[in-house]
Amino acid sequence: MSDTQEGNTEFVDFWNEILVPKFVKYRHILVGGLTHHSAKIFPSLNVREGDRVLDVGCGFGDTAIQLARRVGPSGSVLGIDCCAVFLETARKDAAAAGVDNIAFIEGDAQLYRFEPEYDFCFSRFGAMFFENPVVGLKNMRRALKPGGTMTMIVWRAIEDNPWLGLPKEIVLKFLPPSGEDARTCGPGPFSMANQEMVTKQLEIAGYDGIEFERIDAPLMVGDSPEDAVGFQLAVGPAGEVYREAGAEAKRRHGEIEAALLTELGRYANAEGIVMDSSSWKITARNPE
Numbered sequence: 001m002s003d004t005q006e007g008n009t010e011f012v013d014f015w016n017e018i019l020v021p022k023f024v025k026y027r028h029i030l031v032g033g034l035t036h037h038s039a040k041i042f043p044s045l046n047v048r049e050g051d052r053v054l055d056v057g058c059g060f061g062d063t064a065i066q067l068a069r070r071v072g073p074s075g076s077v078l079g080i081d082c083c084a085v086f087l088e089t090a091r092k093d094a095a096a097a098g099v100d101n102i103a104f105i106e107g108d109a110q111l112y113r114f115e116p117e118y119d120f121c122f123s124r125f126g127a128m129f130f131e132n133p134v135v136g137l138k139n140m141r142r143a144l145k146p147g148g149t150m151t152m153i154v155w156r157a158i159e160d161n162p163w164l165g166l167p168k169e170i171v172l173k174f175l176p177p178s179g180e181d182a183r184t185c186g187p188g189p190f191s192m193a194n195q196e197m198v199t200k201q202l203e204i205a206g207y208d209g210i211e212f213e214r215i216d217a218p219l220m221v222g223d224s225p226e227d228a229v230g231f232q233l234a235v236g237p238a239g240e241v242y243r244e245a246g247a248e249a250k251r252r253h254g255e256i257e258a259a260l261l262t263e264l265g266r267y268a269n270a271e272g273i274v275m276d277s278s279s280w281k282i283t284a285r286n287p288e
């Protein structure tokens, strides 16, 4: 862990203990799928050659590498993530791609003591897991130079994301909802879906110039129905219900798997299992 903090939050521990192996196994879905959301908005990002860029919750580092190419040799990118395993992949991929204006550090982006040296702060689906969103968003702002821009992509509501909502509904036909004390990765994928609330959080965190833009994109949730079912039972809201149900989930596994195979199989096309997803591009500015 980073030397700027004494211990991990329970959420950072959860990422490392529970989610890392699942994300590594299903990297093809996570990175491939999430890329649809960043690819749509990358051309419009306020990033110029020579900029210094911070990528928060950078995961396997693909967006950080793209940003490093965009800022060119006179600029640089720092990717931060709380999971060292993801960063090992990120460093290897950057080296293999010959991108050397990039560095990755392990740390909790809410607490890491950044210098106010960045022109642009980016996060693709990283900020929704902050234990305290205002603290995390404020720390991202503090990393920016005066007038610097922050753009984050976060999921819209579960109703607009059937790729996560439908599998959860199906699993809940067999298993009880996970309780209040369930171990989780943080407030969760939909914690920044509410425009009014996130606007308020950003204002409290000291930003101005706050703008929201809806991004809708098809998302490949598996190469095959079997792959999609394995993915859904490993991560996301369905995975949480399944994990928390413990022995009961194992006992009913056959029925759950069969129901998911049938329902998710309906979304098969030439690419694999493809379902609808929807996110926000949220842009805000550190005042001059």
Ligand SMILES: C[S@@+](CC[C@H](N)C(=O)[O-])C[C@H]1O[C@@H](n2cnc3c(N)ncnc32)[C@H](O)[C@@H]1O
Residues within 6 Å of the ligand: 012, 015, 030, 031, 034, 056, 057, 058, 059, 060, 061, 080, 081, 082, 083, 086, 107, 108, 109, 110, 123, 124, 125, 126, 127, 129, 130, 131, 186
């Ligand atoms: C859904 S993944 C997105 C990863 C990557 N940005 C992408 O789009 O593929 C969320 C990422 O945020 C990281 N993360 C969660 N909480 C964090 C925190 N407090 N500080 C730094 N990284 C965090 C996780 O380790 C994970 O890599």
